[in-house]
Amino acid sequence: MAMRRLITVRDTVNAMMEEVKPSLTFNGKSTRDWMLWRRKFLKQLRSNLGRFPHPVALRAEVVERVDVGSYVREKVVYNTERYASVPAYVLIPKGIKPGEKRPALLCAHGHGRGKVDVVGITASKEEYDQFIKPLNYDFAKQFAERGYVVIAPDWRGFGERAPDKEWVREGRDGCNVNYLALGYFGYHLLTLQIWDGIRTIDYIQSRKEVDPKRIGCIGLSFGGTMAAYLSALDRRIKASVVSCYISTIRWDALGDRGKVNTCGAQYSPGLLLYGDIADVAGLIAPKPLLVQMGENDTCFVIDDALRAYDHLKKIYTASGHPGMLEVDRFTGAHEFSGRKAFEWFDRWLWRKSH
Numbered sequence: 001m002a003m004r005r006l007i008t009v010r011d012t013v014n015a016m017m018e019e020v021k022p023s024l025t026f027n028g029k030s031t032r033d034w035m036l037w038r039r040k041f042l043k044q045l046r047s048n049l050g051r052f053p054h055p056v057a058l059r060a061e062v063v064e065r066v067d068v069g070s071y072v073r074e075k076v077v078y079n080t081e082r083y084a085s086v087p088a089y090v091l092i093p094k095g096i097k098p099g100e101k102r103p104a105l106l107c108a109h110g111h112g113r114g115k116v117d118v119v120g121i122t123a124s125k126e127e128y129d130q131f132i133k134p135l136n137y138d139f140a141k142q143f144a145e146r147g148y149v150v151i152a153p154d155w156r157g158f159g160e161r162a163p164d165k166e167w168v169r170e171g172r173d174g175c176n177v178n179y180l181a182l183g184y185f186g187y188h189l190l191t192l193q194i195w196d197g198i199r200t201i202d203y204i205q206s207r208k209e210v211d212p213k214r215i216g217c218i219g220l221s222f223g224g225t226m227a228a229y230l231s232a233l234d235r236r237i238k239a240s241v242v243s244c245y246i247s248t249i250r251w252d253a254l255g256d257r258g259k260v261n262t263c264g265a266q267y268s269p270g271l272l273l274y275g276d277i278a279d280v281a282g283l284i285a286p287k288p289l290l291v292q293m294g295e296n297d298t299c300f301v302i303d304d305a306l307r308a309y310d311h312l313k314k315i316y317t318a319s320g321h322p323g324m325l326e327v328d329r330f331t332g333a334h335e336f337s338g339r340k341a342f343e344w345f346d347r348w349l350w351r352k353s354h
Contacts, residue, residue: 017250017272024274026282026315034285034318041275042283045232048270049191053081058203070094071144073119080199084192087160088153088200089119091144092209101211103349104149104204106197106237107140108219108226111263114159115152118223135335139218146342148216148349151204155193155226157265179264189264190229197230205236213238214349220244220336221299225266232283239348240284241341243292244334246308247300248276261299278308282315288324289316290344294332302329 024041028034056079064075074090096102107118113131120138122128132138140152154161157178168174179189205212216239219227224245231240249262249272268280281289291312293305309327316325326344330337 020272022272022275022279025276025279026311026318028318030318031320034315034320038283038285041279042232044274045268045280045283048268048274049194050188050269051186052191052195053084053187055199056080056082058199058206060203060206076203078199078203080196084156084196086153086196086200087115088151088203089115089140090204090207091119091140091150091152093144093147093149095147096209100209101214102147102149102209103214103216103345104151104207104210105140105143105216105218105345106200106204106227106230107143107150107152108197108217108223108230109152109155109158110219110221110223112137112158114154114162116159118152118220135220136338137220137336139220139336139338139341142338143218143342143345146346148345149204149207149210151200153196153200155196155222155265156189173263175263175265177264179267188267188269190225190266190268193226193265194229194233197226198234201230201234201236212236216240216345216349218243218341218345221334222263222266228277228281228284229268231287231289232280237287239288239345241290241292241344242281243336243341244294244297244300246277246281246291246293246312247304248278248308250276251304251307276308276311278311279315281312285316285319286321286324288344288348290326290328290340292328292330292337292341294330294334294337296331296333299334 026037058078060076060078062074062076066073071091071093076090077085077087079085109118117137118140120141140150144150157174163174168177182189215236217227217231217237218241220243224242227240227242231237295302316322328337328340330339
């Protein structure tokens with residue numbers, strides 16, 4: 001009888017990781033190499049993400065308006081496709097002059113309570129200390145206080161769009177349940193998240209306070225996933241910050257750590273067959289990109305983050321714009337740094353200090 005060693009799914013995955021070589025991961029040096037690679041990789045990524053919904057009229061509606069001091073917080077709801085509407089908070093700084101148009105940021109939340117986290121909405125100090133303070137999570141609020149118009153949507157499966165307990169059932173991951181359910185209709189959940197982000201940019205560009213040519217995107221963790229993919233796929237995003245996400249699938253998401261660090265909300269179908277996370281982020285080049293990584297991050301650990309960043313740096317160098325990529329390696333854990341992020345967007349979207 002033949003010897004058998006591939007018993008569990010983990011055994012199979014580990015064996016495939018030893019043998020499967022991504023076909024399109026960037027390995028060039030020249031600008032021509034980068035241009036040819038970018039065209040092929042982008043085409044493959046779009047193909048693997050599968051079908052996107054058909055657009056419908058946004059029919060945006062403001063359902064709440066609250067004066068928060070230095071800015072006004074509006075809650076808006078808009079349609080992104082036939083079967084989905086998105087609730088979002090829009091933060092409008094006070095002092096915008098008639099006819100003035102400000103830069104805007106799409107602030108992407110990660111796992112947690114949804115848009116309320118990045119906007120900093122809590123019912124008590126204890127709630128703030130539990131959900132916001134450890135991650136320095138209310139970066140949408142912080143940018144609004146600096147004068148940016150900010151939009152923070154709920155992604156599918158979070159906040160007001162979270163599934164109920166009966167839908168998920170005890171012991172199951174809601175992201176995975178949502179992914180499987182939508183898969184029956186031929187959709188990948190990440191694709192639908194990206195679609196909602198694209199339609200969110202459609203909406204924020206329509207606001208009278210916003211300069212449609214000065215749009216940025218920022219996100220932490222799963223929000224970093226969204227910032228990376230949206231910035232790679234939507235040319236309207238002019239500058240980006242990806243926080244605590246850049247890593248390698250082989251080490252961080254599947255393999256050498258001994259645990260799976262991914263979920264149905266951010267699963268990118270077939271990615272290891274043709275590239276990795278840094279290749280996706282490399283599609284952002286030559287646009288400005290700041291990568292944040294915490295030295296004590298136990299989710300996206302520093303050694304793997306640096307390994308992925310080195311690959312990303314090769315892509316930016318080959319693009320002819322190495323100065324458009326920077327890293328903020330900060331002393332901290334899985335959290336928003338902000339040490340360079342404010343100046344980063346000031347430089348590329350305001351083009352002045354303020």
